[in-house]
Amino acid sequence: MSSETERRLVGGTEYSWCRAVPGGTGITVLGIVLADQSDISHFRNAIHKLQITHPILRAKLHFDPSVNNFSYIIPPNPHFQIQSFDFQSTAEILRTIRDSDTDSSSISSFQLILEYEMNRNDWASSEEETESKPDTDVFFASSYILDGGALAMIIRLHTSACDRAGAAVLQRQLLGLITEEKDYEEELGQDGELGLGIEEYIPAGKANKPFWARGVDMLGYSLNSFRLSNLNFIDADSPRKSRIVWLKLDQDHTSRVLDGCKSRGIELCGALSAAALIAARSMKGLPLGQWEKYMVVTLINCRSILQPVLSNNQLGFYHSAILNTHDISGEEKLWALSKRTYNSFADTKRNNKQFTDMSDLNFLMCRAIENPGLTPSSALRTSFISVFEETVLDRFEKKQGIVELEDYANCASVHGVGPSIAIFDSIKNGCLDCACVYPSPLHSREQMEELIGEMKKILFNLED
Structure with a gap:
């Protein structure tokens, strides 16, 4: 040392x-x-x-x-x-x-x-x-x-x-x-x-962006924020805390969801995003065909694409965010929307947006912190949902070594700037287990439990 x-x-x-x-x-x-x-x-x-x-x-x-x-x-x-x-x-x-x-x-x-x-x-x-x-x-x-x-x-x-x-x-x-x-x-x-x-590990040239393109993208992100839909805000004025609701599936339903993703060449984040988008719009009781635009933030663990490549054992913040907007009409089916959301993310990633937009998004995040009024109802909501590209695979046994493990979890707070719901997904002994974190009382526990309940119904009924 x-x-x-x-x-x-x-x-x-x-x-x-x-x-x-x-x-x-x-x-x-x-x-x-x-x-x-x-x-x-x-x-x-x-x-x-x-x-x-x-x-x-x-x-x-x-x-x-x-x-x-x-x-x-x-x-x-x-x-x-x-x-x-x-x-x-x-x-x-x-x-x-x-x-x-x-x-x-x-x-x-x-x-x-x-x-x-x-x-x-x-x-x-x-x-x-x-x-x-x-x-x-x-x-x-x-x-x-x-x-x-x-x-x-x-x-x-x-x-x-x-x-x-x-x-x-x-x-x-x-x-x-x-x-x-x-x-x-x-x-x-x-x-x-x-x-x-x-930033010190981004491969040479991967973060390059022409000045005019940076300006256009910054303007686009700013203007889009005024057109985005959100879950209804319950209380936008009171002090906030982060709360958790859980989305859990048994082994059988988890296998069906994962097999459906694999057969379509997508990751679980696509299915979770799609289920959340369908559920959020259905909760509003809008007529079919009335379009709403939602923002999805997908967080990428960049370690494997940095130079030099880093292992997950290297602690620090080595994730990057990709923003995609999706128009939802109420007529979407789970798998079709899952492919659309995931492919939009994958196309953006192939264009290195996780690197070229990094400084832009950091700048906009700080501007939102300084000026909450730039967000709807000063709620500091920058997106509807955030998900992770990679699912955490846990294989802890109930009894391990000299101790008995009863439960475990990890997640992070979101009640400052951030999404209305952040999904920290994992597979525990073959079962999907998601800690879904939200800002309260901007959103209520009852409201978020209803959202998660709707998502579970959608994930149970997998037929297109």
Whole structure:
């Protein structure tokens, strides 16, 4: 391990997340529930090893007013403290949540803790406080004792330091270390390196765009935003938090959906986007043939197309976004719309839009943060839905190693700038399991559960 403190300025995409997270979008949470609370010592040891292997996990964010930018400062040694909540403290947190949210009575304690952590914002500050704000960790760890003595272990991360693909790797490594699997011990045996921002790894020429084309695209994105349809906003004025609803399918229905995607040469993100678009429009009760335009954001893990190629084990933010709009009339069938949405995304990706539009979208994201009035009802909604090109494939068993795994999940907050619904999809032991995150009370839990219910009906009825 290096004996010196490292530091580097954040890149353009990382900077946009440094601007977004204080408002509530980009707080990533990883959660694992184990049956035995004595496993807290394994949790502590696992975090220590992860911070040695991944230097970004021991980083602090520092704002430098002289360059109006943020830096990562990486101390040479791990530094962390698990914030532990005993059963009584956890029960009080859950009671407070349920008292303030009448719709939460039937929601599991684990989900409520995930939501609670997703809305704990150590990076929040006003513009006036930014210059004087002390350096802030990008990584926090907490533990909670749930009913029956189960232990919920939560990691909370600044998204600039760990994207969704990195979070999936981190979760697997965490569980592997807790269960003392030798493969993970060997993998995490040496100190890693602090990577650069994604812009530094884009292959030469791939991000080039003529000045006039950049201007046309920026104008197009701006004008299109006024024509986009959204789910109806329930409360656009009250302070917001991120909430979760779940979309789950059993093995049989999951296999049918995946087989349908494979036979048509598309990925699951196409089917999920199509089901959501059909469901959203059907909820409005509009007459058939009345067109609405919706924006879909697809996030791409760019590691395999960077130079040099990076592995998912390289933590940082190495995703890029592709925006596509789709006109929906109410007459669409699932598979036809799935192919249309996925092919639009694939064509855009083939044209390298994930690189050529990166700086444009980062700029527009920051402008929306600064000027919420540029979005409908000042809701900061930049799209209807966001999905990921790649589905996370999890193969954790119910019992693994020396501990009993009861549940796990990972997702990120969206109640600042972002979509109305962000789908974090995974396949758990052959079953589709999606954490669908939305901003509340801009949208209500009842409204989002209705949307997910409509999506499930559509995914159950797969005939065109």
